[in-house]
Amino acid sequence: MYLKNALRAATALTVAATASAHAQSLTIATVNNGDMIRMQGYTDQFTEQTGIEVEWVTLEENVLRQRVTTDITTKGGQFDIMTIGMYETPIWGANGWLVPLTGLSDDYDVDDILPAMRNGLSHDGTLYAAPFYGESSMVMYRTDLMEAAGLEMPDAPTWEFIREAAAAMTDRDNDINGICLRGKAGWGEGGAFITVTGNSFGARWFDEDWKAQFDQPQWKEALSFFVDMMAESGPAGYATNGFNENLSLFQQGKCGMWIDATVAASFVTNPSDSTVADKVGFALAPNKDGVDRRANWLWAWALAIPAGTQQEAEAKQFIEWATSKAYIELVAANEGWANVPPGARTSLYETAEYQAVPFAQKTLDSINAADPTNPTVDPVPYVGIQFVAIPEFAGIATQVSQEFSAVYAGQQSVDEALAKAQAITTEEMEAAGY
Amino acid sequence: MARAVTANRKMINTAIAWAVGLLIFFPILWTILTSFKTEAQAIASPPIFLGFDWTLENYSIVQERSDYMRFLWNSVIIAGGSTLLGIIIAVPAAWSMAFVPSKRTKDILLWMLSTKMLPAVGVLYPIYLLFINLGLLDSRFGLVMVIMLINLPIIVWMLYTYFREIPGEILEAARMDGATLKEEILYVLTPMAVPGIASTVLLNFILAWNEAFWTLNLTAVDAAPLTAFIASYSSPEGLFFAKLSAASTMAIAPILILGWFSQKQLVRGLTFGAVK
Numbered sequence: 001m002y003l004k005n006a007l008r009a010a011t012a013l014t015v016a017a018t019a020s021a022h023a024q025s026l027t028i029a030t031v032n033n034g035d036m037i038r039m040q041g042y043t044d045q046f047t048e049q050t051g052i053e054v055e056w057v058t059l060e061e062n063v064l065r066q067r068v069t070t071d072i073t074t075k076g077g078q079f080d081i082m083t084i085g086m087y088e089t090p091i092w093g094a095n096g097w098l099v100p101l102t103g104l105s106d107d108y109d110v111d112d113i114l115p116a117m118r119n120g121l122s123h124d125g126t127l128y129a130a131p132f133y134g135e136s137s138m139v140m141y142r143t144d145l146m147e148a149a150g151l152e153m154p155d156a157p158t159w160e161f162i163r164e165a166a167a168a169m170t171d172r173d174n175d176i177n178g179i180c181l182r183g184k185a186g187w188g189e190g191g192a193f194i195t196v197t198g199n200s201f202g203a204r205w206f207d208e209d210w211k212a213q214f215d216q217p218q219w220k221e222a223l224s225f226f227v228d229m230m231a232e233s234g235p236a237g238y239a240t241n242g243f244n245e246n247l248s249l250f251q252q253g254k255c256g257m258w259i260d261a262t263v264a265a266s267f268v269t270n271p272s273d274s275t276v277a278d279k280v281g282f283a284l285a286p287n288k289d290g291v292d293r294r295a296n297w298l299w300a301w302a303l304a305i306p307a308g309t310q311q312e313a314e315a316k317q318f319i320e321w322a323t324s325k326a327y328i329e330l331v332a333a334n335e336g337w338a339n340v341p342p343g344a345r346t347s348l349y350e351t352a353e354y355q356a357v358p359f360a361q362k363t364l365d366s367i368n369a370a371d372p373t374n375p376t377v378d379p380v381p382y383v384g385i386q387f388v389a390i391p392e393f394a395g396i397a398t399q400v401s402q403e404f405s406a407v408y409a410g411q412q413s414v415d416e417a418l419a420k421a422q423a424i425t426t427e428e429m430e431a432a433g434y
Numbered sequence: 435m436a437r438a439v440t441a442n443r444k445m446i447n448t449a450i451a452w453a454v455g456l457l458i459f460f461p462i463l464w465t466i467l468t469s470f471k472t473e474a475q476a477i478a479s480p481p482i483f484l485g486f487d488w489t490l491e492n493y494s495i496v497q498e499r500s501d502y503m504r505f506l507w508n509s510v511i512i513a514g515g516s517t518l519l520g521i522i523i524a525v526p527a528a529w530s531m532a533f534v535p536s537k538r539t540k541d542i543l544l545w546m547l548s549t550k551m552l553p554a555v556g557v558l559y560p561i562y563l564l565f566i567n568l569g570l571l572d573s574r575f576g577l578v579m580v581i582m583l584i585n586l587p588i589i590v591w592m593l594y595t596y597f598r599e600i601p602g603e604i605l606e607a608a609r610m611d612g613a614t615l616k617e618e619i620l621y622v623l624t625p626m627a628v629p630g631i632a633s634t635v636l637l638n639f640i641l642a643w644n645e646a647f648w649t650l651n652l653t654a655v656d657a658a659p660l661t662a663f664i665a666s667y668s669s670p671e672g673l674f675f676a677k678l679s680a681a682s683t684m685a686i687a688p689i690l691i692l693g694w695f696s697q698k699q700l701v702r703g704l705t706f707g708a709v710k
Contacts, residue, residue, distance in 0.1 A: 057662075
């Protein structure tokens with residue numbers, strides 16, 4: 001009897017152990033932002049539906065970028081899904097490091113993904129990452145201060161208007177800065193902003209022969225305009241301000257205008273965090289009068305599968321779930337339409353409830369106004385608006401943005417910074433064989 | 435002859451010492467205070483020092499979102515394991531360098547220290563590839579080995595300095611009394627160097643606890659320690675300073691408590707041999 005019970009127990013344990021060994025588990029590397037954290041909260045529902053467990057590795061954006069780059073280039077196999085952006089996706093897809101997202105189910109409706117997002121996350125027409133949320137950039141402004149200044153914000157302002165409005169709204173005695181913009185060094189911080197500003201003045205990073213263009217008059221005009229406007233109406237120490245610093249200033253009522261990621265609209269209109277939640281208006285990012293390009297970028301955080309994962313089918317299943325219409329509806333039902341991940345699907349912007357969200361239409365207009373294949377006036381050999389989709393760009397742009405930040409901090413002149421930017425870019429591109 | 439110190443002078447010195455101490459501690463104090471604020475209060479300008487509505491909400495969110503105990507346990511194993519292993523290797527090495535030096539001992543010591551001058555990122559890819567081939571990625575054992583090797587030069591240097599303060603004649607006397615090498619190190623040298631060994635252990639435990647390059651790059655889920663726990667609350671797009679502060683406070687609390695209770699040994703060890 002004792003032996004029989006022991007055998008039964010051993011069999012049961014073996015079955016349990018085998019079952020647990022066969023339990024599928026996906027490891028997902030992701031960034032720490034509101035939408036991604038919200039998704040982690042709903043993962044249990046995915047597990048309930050599919051039986052697939054999910055382990056999250058959440059890291060700060062720059063750490064994540066280094067971590068997943070190391071892993072994918074060495075075929076480390078630590079992750080089944082990676083959260084990557086529009087910069088990495090086409091490069092990694094071209095290198096064969098990502099699994100093409102083909103054969104997705106009909107229910108998923110891949111054609112519903114916003115065309116700008118789909119193009120930006122594809123290489124040679126093949127989608128390599130599914131957008132979880134997308135963003136462009138736009139003007140967020142204080143309606144009360146604009147009114148007090150006796151001005152009216154057009155839907156599509158020019159830089160000249162922005163400068164005039166910024167000066168009119170600036171009130172140094174009450175610590176109100178007419179305009180808050182990114183000046184922090186880093187290709188994804190101040191580097192991104194000055195690049196799109198350059199685009200809106202007709203400047204470009206490279207000509208068709210990959211020659212650096214910082215010695216051209218458009219760059220001098222763009223950088224000088226930016227520096228002069230910020231000196232007149234920007235906050236002190238803006239050379240070290242990035243997204244978070246400006247968000248903090250705007251939420252505390254210390255900025256008349258802020259031009260930055262469309263995703264910030266939900267933060268500045270959230271009454272629990274923002275002191276000016278009910279006084280915010282939106283407009284398209286500006287351009288120089290007469291230049292047919294605006295200072296708006298295009299970005300998406302997207303889910304991709306590294307080549308070599310042992311769980312490709314399960315990973316695809318998760319991506320379909322997380323970037324589906326059904327997921328958007330799930331979030332909307334639980335947390336309201338203002339909190340759904342924006343900028344990824346066309347159908348979201350056709351939903352009546354979402355159209356009532358104050359920043360929805362301007363976000364869509366900003367995304368649609370962005371064209372990564374024609375980012376500036378003159379033709380360019382690259383894809384990307386606030387970046388150039390080549391592996392060398394991150395390193396070069398970080399150095400260049402450091403030179404520009406030194407101008408913002410008053411440590412060197414515009415001419416000196418542009419000369420250094422030209423030299424750095426030329427040297428690095430020649431070394432890379434361009 | 436001891437220098438006479440007036441009461442006034444003593445008071446000024448004490449005040450200066452407290453001021454310097456508070457200045458050094460202020461960032462930690464600010465982190466702790468911020469962890470009890472709302473996100474809006476955390477970014478308020480001018481900053482609010484004490485007059486805010488204290489809340490435990492951030493701790494509850496952090497606790498709900500992350501498995502703190504798993505990260506803590508990994509930190510304890512990685513920091514404790516690497517320190518222990520380092521001491522086991524470093525004691526005989528430092529003994530040999532302190533009591534039976536060769537003409538190359540100084541060069542070896544300098545060479546060991548020079549490895550600390552190499553930026554870690556310079557060897558990230560070789561180590562990562564090595565870890566892939568050995569199946570050590572995201573393993574506590576792999577982390578223990580790497581962090582032990584990183585801190586080993588410091589451990590050897592510190593122990594070497596302490597051992598040099600112990601008269602060689604005492605060890606010689608033990609040898610004459612018939613002590614073996616093992617007995618000499620274990621029963622004669624080690625008890626005399628306890629303050630030095632204790633401070634070495636503490637300092638290296640703290641260094642290993644705070645190590646954030648290798649622990650972030652070589653782990654994912656299973657072996658991720660508290661440094662990964664903090665990193666998961668840092669964000670360049672979104673203001674989560676109060677939650678980040680709560681996560682930081684939870685991460686530094688164990689080491690802060692350990693440091694508080696062992697400060698006597700730490701100070702004694704660090705000043706060991708300073709006054710003759």
